[in-house]
Amino acid sequence: MGKGLPSYTDAEFVAAIRQGDDRALAQLYRLHLPMVLHLIQQNSGTEDEAKDVYQEGVMVFYEKVRDGSLELSCQIKTYLYAVCRRLWLKRLAEKNRFGGSLSDHEPYLETGAEQDLLDAQERDRRFAMMGEALERIGEPCRSLLEGFYLLDKSMQELTAEFGYTNADNAKNQKYKCLVRLKKLFFTHYQEEESF
Numbered sequence: 001m002g003k004g005l006p007s008y009t010d011a012e013f014v015a016a017i018r019q020g021d022d023r024a025l026a027q028l029y030r031l032h033l034p035m036v037l038h039l040i041q042q043n044s045g046t047e048d049e050a051k052d053v054y055q056e057g058v059m060v061f062y063e064k065v066r067d068g069s070l071e072l073s074c075q076i077k078t079y080l081y082a083v084c085r086r087l088w089l090k091r092l093a094e095k096n097r098f099g100g101s102l103s104d105h106e107p108y109l110e111t112g113a114e115q116d117l118l119d120a121q122e123r124d125r126r127f128a129m130m131g132e133a134l135e136r137i138g139e140p141c142r143s144l145l146e147g148f149y150l151l152d153k154s155m156q157e158l159t160a161e162f163g164y165t166n167a168d169n170a171k172n173q174k175y176k177c178l179v180r181l182k183k184l185f186f187t188h189y190q191e192e193e194s195f
Contacts, residue, residue: 010076017065029058032077036084045088053091057084060120070116083117133184141177148174 016024040050064070155167
């Protein structure tokens with residue numbers, strides 16, 4: 001590859017990224033960026049748009065590798081191309097710069113990338129909705145749940161911080177807050193689904 005960087009096979013890229021090797025991820029990013037730049041610039045896009053789409057595509061790949069759910073049935077290059085192509089076509093359709101439907105154009109490579117992208121978008125949507133529910137739940141529930149689930153504080157720490165008489169009372173309050181949060185989330189989720 002030059003510049004003293006190790007050369008990775010696809011399997012080595014996946015293994016290195018799974019182990020948290022940022023150098024492998026950076027090298028993978030640089031390796032396939034020109035392909036996506038070309039794809040998007042040849043299809044009504046700018047360099048900045050191409051970089052945005054590529055960043056999003058690499059994040060889909062990265063998250064699937066890290067959580068162990070990636071089932072790669074093609075080369076990484078093909079997978080990234082398919083994800084980025086799909087993302088770009090979706091953006092074009094949203095901008096109304098693209099006539100016809102997405103299925104009218106070259107046959108989509110069956111890589112599993114489309115489903116991975118849809119799964120990532122759905123997960124992001126649910127996280128955003130959960131964040132909104134957490135904002136609406138109010139205090140002290142928000143701080144209690146954030147402390148336990150996001151900041152990994154123990155029940156003893158939360159008992160002292162919130163002034164509960166014992167850890168069992170704090171645990172009981174956390175449970176009540178969690179029930180309220182779930183109710184807010186699922187009420188909002190059902191409203192979203194009806195649209």
